[in-house]
Each structure stands twice: as structure tokens, then as C-alpha cells.
Amino acid sequence: MRPGIFNPILFGKRLFQQFAVDTYIKIENSRLDYIWGHQDKIRADLYQGLVDSLHAGEGRADSVEKRTVLATSFIGGPRDMRRRYMDAMALVRRYGKPDIFLTMTCNPNWDEIRQELYPGQTPQDRPDLVVRVFRAKLEELKNKLLKKDILGKVRAYVYVVEFQKRGLPHAHFLLIMEGRYKLTCPEQYDRLISAELPNKKKYPExxxxxxxxxxxxxxxxxxxxxxxxxxxxxxxxxxxxxxxxxxxxxxxxxxxxxxxxxxxxxxxxxxxxxxRWVVPYNPHLLRYFNCHINVEACGSIKAVKYLFKYIYKGHDRASIAVSEADKNGDIDEIKQYRDARWVTPPEALWRIYGFELSKNSPPVKQLQLHLPNMHMVSFQAAQNIERGLPRVVHLADKSE
Structure with a gap:
């Protein structure tokens, strides 16, 4: 938006939404096509898998495996989501179970959005505004939680940004508090969380x-x-x-x-x-952000994995079909990711702008654990496995 310059895209309404989605899908498809087009150049397999292939009489490397792999480096893919989930679980092992589960949902009627709309527009006509304002609010929420310690001193945290089917973005936070700020009794819950209607005369707003x-x-x-x-x-x-x-x-x-x-x-x-119908909330955060902001105490939950899998469940899909392999027995992870992909205009613009989808702190460094004959080896598609095995055996001896 620039003063004095008419931008027809911003006045397109539903065409603007379609333009945003189409633009991001082109970007995502170009990334997926690159990964798919380079599958046959570099392959990786376990050393044990190479030995098994040689025993089965397969001499060429391109017959070792027909799996099309979607790399961990592809943000939002199943391997990337699993990696983030394992990082989050590492924080639990180090710092203990999470204490607070917080969900913040975008309010399309925020004043910051309304005052920037052109005449005759509604918030759904401007997903770019919705995304930018929500990110600004999200950064302010992080400042409240992590720097101003509004709920207590946070020792470790994980958050993920997701997008509803109707398009509104929302963020899930899991907070692990420092020892003296952990919620251990009902009196502490009542100081941070309310599940009642406030007094209408005393607190009208x-x-x-x-x-x-x-x-x-x-x-x-x-x-x-x-x-x-x-x-x-x-x-x-x-x-x-x-x-x-x-x-x-x-x-x-x-x-x-x-x-x-x-x-x-x-x-x-x-x-x-x-x-009985009130969703638990924190009065200060609700009044400050003017949106749906659910705050729950989860320190007593034993099934911590459920919470982390919930915030790392991946993107929405229009329909689900379970298929491990095609008629030739090949597995195509890229095709599985593309099938039934559901992208809303705010998600498309969020990804185009390069905003963060998730973050955990402190950061987790992954270290490879090599078991005998189970380390990863890279090799060329047309390479002869027998010629590659001496190098592989040398690598195995070195790792042991």
C-alpha cells in the first residue's frame, strides 16, 4: 500500500485471494519439482541396505530403492514436522513437562485492520492486512510472555502458527516455566486463569x-x-x-x-x-489483545506427546487417502504431500512474506547416532554397488 498509487491487486477481493494462493502454489511447486527432479542424481541408503541389495543380485544403484523422498529441508513437509516434534520432545526431557497451553486466534475486526481497509472492503478482501497485523500481534504476545513475564518466568517454549479452514491464522504456545513459577496448586491456577463471566457492573469492558x-x-x-x-x-x-x-x-x-x-x-x-460455557482465559491478555485467547494449565497432563503432536499435526487436507505405495511398489512422498493440499489466502501470504511458522527455545542441535552398519551413505544413481562397497566398508570400520 503506497499513498497516491492505485494498486489494482489490492482491490481484487476474491480475485486477490485467488492470486495470492496461485502465486504461492507456483513457489511451492517449483521447490517440489526441484527436489523431485534431482532424486535420481544423488541417492542415500543405509549401509545394511546396500549389502542386502548386493546379496539380492542388484548391481546398479538406481535399483536399490524407488522411494521419492521429500527432504527434511522442505518446510512444512512430514519429515520437517517430525524433526520439529522431536526437537520439542527434547526440550521436555531437559526442562520437564509444559505448564501452560495458550492459543491465540486472529480477530478480523481489530482496529489495526479496519482502519486500513479501502472504502467498501471487508477484512476477508485483504488477507495481506490480516496476516501482517496478526504477526504484529503475535510478536507483541511473545514480548508479553517471554520478556515481561506476564504469566511468570518462561524457561523454554514452543509455538506453531496454523491456519483454519476459513482462513484465520492462530498460534499455539506451550510454555515450560521456571521452578518457582510452575503451577502446582489450584490457588495458582486461579491467579492466572478464569473460566467465569466477570462482574458486569465492576468490569463492563x-x-x-x-x-x-x-x-x-x-x-x-x-x-x-x-x-x-x-x-x-x-x-x-x-x-x-x-x-x-x-x-x-x-x-x-x-x-x-x-x-x-x-x-x-x-x-x-x-x-x-x-x-459452564466459558472458555478458560487470562483477563489481562484478553483485554490487551481483544481476540480469542485460550489459556490452559497443563502441568498435570501425563500424555505430553498429545500436546506436542497437536501443535505439529501439519497442514490441513481436503481429504485423506492412505496409500503406502503405487501399483509398482514405489513410494512418492512428494505426491503424497501434494495430494489434497489445502491452502488458504492468509497462509499463502504468510509463506510468501517469509514469516516464521514455528519456533522453539532454547534451540535444539541434532546429533547423528551411528549404529554398526546402519549409517547413511550417499552414492550416484548409475554407480556400481560392488565398486562402492570398499569405500562403504571403510566408512563402517571408521565409524566403529
Whole structure:
């Protein structure tokens, strides 16, 4: 956006969305085509695999394996996601289980977005604005959490940026706190997290924000057609939650937050909802960022892997088909990645701008562990395996 210069692309509305997606798909496809086109030049296999191939009578290197590999260096691919997951688990082994699980979702009605729209435009017409403002808000959230210690001193953290099917970006944070700031009792939960409607007279602004951003539903019996209930006997997110006079420590789950039956209700989508429908939040962060920002205490969860796999589950797909190999027995990881790829305009622009998709701190350095006859060896496609084996054996002896 430049003053005095008319940019027709920014006025394209849905055509702008299509232009952004098409542009990024060209970029991604060019990267995938490069990886696919260089598969037959350099191959890698385990030393044991080479020996097995030689025993089977395969003399040429191009017959060792027909797998098309999507390298770890390709951001967003399955190998890259698994590498990041393993890095996150390394932080857990070093610093302990995470204490806080925080989710921040973009609010398309932020003033920073609205005031930059051209006349007649809506936020969905300008995914570039949505992406840039959300990144600015995300950086401010990181500043609040990591430098100003609004929830306590953070020892290690992981965050991932994802994109909903309808396009809005959101970020998942897992925070591992320092020893004195770890959440160990219900009194500490209540100091950081609330799951109740605030007093309307005492905190009118906070009350409006909770009703606007932090009320789940109505669903279940009140609205069987709600996406979280449709086709199910009840809400998949277990709303409405039970009333609790005080916060309790749940068994292998999130705490049972305080939800007092005080008669406080709010009209949400034509239904009166009470404290049982409130999504846990931090009052300061909710008021500061004016968006859906869910804060949960997860220090008692034993299944830590579930949380990390949740934030590293990968990109959305329009449909899922499980196929290990084609009719010739070949496996094409690049084709599997491309099939049913779902890209929204904000994700396309986020990737074009080169913004970070994930980060963990402290950084993790991966070290290779070589087992006997199980180290990786690179070789040319047309190379004769028998000629390459003496060098391979030398490498094996050296590693042992």
C-alpha cells in the first residue's frame, strides 16, 4: 500500500485471494519439482541396505530403492514436522513437562485492520492486512510472555502458527516455566486463569470481551447442528462443563476450573449461557489483545506427546487417502504431500512474506547416532554397488 498509487491487486477481493494462493502454489511447486527432479542424481541408503541389495543380485544403484523422498529441508513437509516434534520432545526431557497451553486466534475486526481497509472492503478482501497485523500481534504476545513475564518466568517454549479452514491464522504456545513459577496448586491456577463471566457492573469492558470471544456454543441440546455436536450425542469439547465452587485438580487432564453457579448469564447467539460455557482465559491478555485467547494449565497432563503432536499435526487436507505405495511398489512422498493440499489466502501470504511458522527455545542441535552398519551413505544413481562397497566398508570400520 503506497499513498497516491492505485494498486489494482489490492482491490481484487476474491480475485486477490485467488492470486495470492496461485502465486504461492507456483513457489511451492517449483521447490517440489526441484527436489523431485534431482532424486535420481544423488541417492542415500543405509549401509545394511546396500549389502542386502548386493546379496539380492542388484548391481546398479538406481535399483536399490524407488522411494521419492521429500527432504527434511522442505518446510512444512512430514519429515520437517517430525524433526520439529522431536526437537520439542527434547526440550521436555531437559526442562520437564509444559505448564501452560495458550492459543491465540486472529480477530478480523481489530482496529489495526479496519482502519486500513479501502472504502467498501471487508477484512476477508485483504488477507495481506490480516496476516501482517496478526504477526504484529503475535510478536507483541511473545514480548508479553517471554520478556515481561506476564504469566511468570518462561524457561523454554514452543509455538506453531496454523491456519483454519476459513482462513484465520492462530498460534499455539506451550510454555515450560521456571521452578518457582510452575503451577502446582489450584490457588495458582486461579491467579492466572478464569473460566467465569466477570462482574458486569465492576468490569463492563472485560465482560463484553468474554461474551464476544470466550463463550463456547451454544451446542449440544441447545443447537444440535453446531459443528462440534453435529453427528454426535454431545459436544466433542465437553461443553457445558459442570459447575465447581472451587478449582480442582483433574485426573490426567486439565484442571476443573472454578465455575460458580452465581446466576450470571449472557445472551450468545440467541441463547442464555452461564459460566459452564466459558472458555478458560487470562483477563489481562484478553483485554490487551481483544481476540480469542485460550489459556490452559497443563502441568498435570501425563500424555505430553498429545500436546506436542497437536501443535505439529501439519497442514490441513481436503481429504485423506492412505496409500503406502503405487501399483509398482514405489513410494512418492512428494505426491503424497501434494495430494489434497489445502491452502488458504492468509497462509499463502504468510509463506510468501517469509514469516516464521514455528519456533522453539532454547534451540535444539541434532546429533547423528551411528549404529554398526546402519549409517547413511550417499552414492550416484548409475554407480556400481560392488565398486562402492570398499569405500562403504571403510566408512563402517571408521565409524566403529
Amino acid at each position: 472485560l465482560y463484553k470481551l468474554v461474551v464476544k470471544h470466550m463463550m463456547h456454543g451454544p451446542c449440544g441440546a441447545l443447537n444440535p447442528e453446531c459443528p462440534c455436536t453435529k453427528g454426535r450425542p454431545s459436544c466433542k469439547n465437553h461443553y457445558p462443563r459442570p459447575f465447581n465452587a472451587a478449582t480442582l485438580q483433574g485426573k490426567d487432564s486439565y484442571p476443573l476450573y472454578r465455575r460458580r453457579e452465581d446466576g450470571c448469564k449472557a445472551m450468545v447467539r440467541k441463547e442464555w449461557l452461564d459460566n
